[in-house]
Amino acid sequence: MTPSAQISAVIELLLAIQKEKYIPADSTANRFFRRRRYIGGGDRRFVSGKVWEILRCYRKLEWWLKRVGSPINPRMMVAAYLVLSGNSISKVHSFYSGEKYAPLLLNNNEILYLQSLVNKPFVSAEMSKAVIYEVPDWVYPIINDQYGDQTEKELSTLLEPATLDLRVNFLKVEDRYKAREILASENIQTELMNISPWGLRAQGRQSITSTNAFKNGLVEIQDEGSQLIALMTGVKSSMRVLDYCAGAGGKTLAMAMMMENKGHIIASDIFSARLNAAQSRLRRAGVFNCETHIFAEDAKWLKRRVESFDRVLVDAPCSGTGTWRRNPDARLRFKENDLLELVEKQAHILDSAARMVKKGGRLIYATCSILRQENQDQINNFLERNNNFSLVEPDTIPELLPEKFMKKTSFQLTPAQNQTDGFFCTVMVKN
Numbered sequence: 310m311t312p313s314a315q316i317s318a319v320i321e322l323l324l325a326i327q328k329e330k331y332i333p334a335d336s337t338a339n340r341f342f343r344r345r346r347y348i349g350g351g352d353r354r355f356v357s358g359k360v361w362e363i364l365r366c367y368r369k370l371e372w373w374l375k376r377v378g379s380p381i382n383p384r385m386m387v388a389a390y391l392v393l394s395g396n397s398i399s400k401v402h403s404f405y406s407g408e409k410y411a412p413l414l415l416n417n418n419e420i421l422y423l424q425s426l427v428n429k430p431f432v433s434a435e436m437s438k439a440v441i442y443e444v445p446d447w448v449y450p451i452i453n454d455q456y457g458d459q460t461e462k463e464l465s466t467l468l469e470p471a472t473l474d475l476r477v478n479f480l481k482v483e484d485r486y487k488a489r490e491i492l493a494s495e496n497i498q499t500e501l502m503n504i505s506p507w508g509l510r511a512q513g514r515q516s517i518t519s520t521n522a523f524k525n526g527l528v529e530i531q532d533e534g535s536q537l538i539a540l541m542t543g544v545k546s547s548m549r550v551l552d553y554c555a556g557a558g559g560k561t562l563a564m565a566m567m568m569e570n571k572g573h574i575i576a577s578d579i580f581s582a583r584l585n586a587a588q589s590r591l592r593r594a595g596v597f598n599c600e601t602h603i604f605a606e607d608a609k610w611l612k613r614r615v616e617s618f619d620r621v622l623v624d625a626p627c628s629g630t631g632t633w634r635r636n637p638d639a640r641l642r643f644k645e646n647d648l649l650e651l652v653e654k655q656a657h658i659l660d661s662a663a664r665m666v667k668k669g670g671r672l673i674y675a676t677c678s679i680l681r682q683e684n685q686d687q688i689n690n691f692l693e694r695n696n697n698f699s700l701v702e703p704d705t706i707p708e709l710l711p712e713k714f715m716k717k718t719s720f721q722l723t724p725a726q727n728q729t730d731g732f733f734c735t736v737m738v739k740n
């Protein structure tokens with residue numbers, strides 16, 4: 310593609326993301342490229358890389374465009390991004406050439422708006438903190454209230470690109486060193502992770518899914534924080550386990566591995582498409598101690614299994630604020646009412662899942678949120694409603710989990726503090 314055609318594709322993809330308000334940007338991007346097979350790998354990386362950079366400074370671009378009186382649309386967003394990144398107006402002009410496959414020629418007004426942006430910094434002293442850190446206005450005070458003097462560090466780390474973490478599947482490979490060797494033979498360089506005993510961190514942006522190691526189920530893509538949640542469940546091979554919100558099965562897979570393919574896991578969810586994705590991942594990973602179940606409207610299935618599980622994991626639907634490094638578009642869609650609805654939904658799921666735990670069994674609650682409302686507050690309220698539950702330290706095999714995690718009944722991970730996605734996890738026992 311010519312540089313102009315690349316810029317044109319950046320504008321088109323941004324437009325598609327804006328139109329699909331309720332669909333995550335990466336799904337829209339996948340569809341966009343599937344429909345444009347003629348865009349090769351290098352161009353694809355350039356286009357999505359630029360779009361993600363723009364999504365990470367979206368509020369600042371909007372602020373500047375508003376300031377200079379420009380209309381706010383993907384075409385001007387991209388042009389403003391180019392100027393604020395130090396490109397000259399004539400350079401931007403050469404991209405917006407109006408030729409075949411290029412964006413339409415810049416008109417006189419557009420040139421005037423862009424001229425006002427020359428030599429301006431991305432961050433202006435007049436911007437609010439919410440704009441600088443790219444969060445909705447109502448979110449900043451909530452995070453500031455919780456994180457105090459760490460707020461800016463937490464929020465600026467959430468604007469950085471995420472790491473690419475892998476979990477080695479010990480059902481198929483004997484150890485991390487062997488997996489590392491196999492990946493290196495496919496040109497994927499990795500380092501051992503510090504906390505997860507199963508974890509490898511890949512360097513740079515590498516295409517893991519096209520490797521044989523991935524296709525044959527030797528490794529799964531899973532953030533280190535998510536691996537730690539599976540570890541906190543302390544599941545063992547003799548147990549009956551319910552993964553209540555299993556989704557596409559990230560934690561189910563890790564728990565099946567901890568159980569050495571023995572015992573029994575039921576992976577349930579309300580969405581069949583997610584469980585279908587889980588099923589193909591389970592097959593790839595060589596897991597056969599797991600069945601899936603879609604929750605239907607009637608509660609008979611649950612009623613028949615009340616108090617029958619040694620462990621119930623609730624990996625609850627949440628704001629996903631802890632994954633904003635990966636999904637910079639999610640922050641733009643997050644509304645105050647979403648948080649209220651999520652908190653209510655989580656409480657309902659927790660109460661229902663709690664009934665399924667045997668006496669003496671454990672309930673593990675997790676989110677990929679960094680917000681207290683969905684985490685500590687949610688658990689405090691649950692414990693008030695359910696006085697037959699209490700917080701307990703994990704009973705994971707000590708060789709698997711570092712001591713500092715063994716001694717905690719809950720943890721809150723953040724990208725700034727732990728170089729993982731933001732995750733919360735707590736362990737409770739039914740008395």
Ligand SMILES: C[S@@+](CC[C@H](N)C(=O)[O-])C[C@H]1O[C@@H](n2cnc3c(N)ncnc32)[C@H](O)[C@@H]1O
Pocket residue numbers: 535553554555556557558559560561577578579580583604624625626627658
């Ligand atoms: C955070 S995701 C789960 C991620 C998954 N555990 C993993 O590790 O890949 C939350 C899941 O909860 C499911 N969910 C939402 N409402 C639910 C409900 N009432 N009961 C059970 N699952 C629900 C969603 O469909 C979604 O798949």
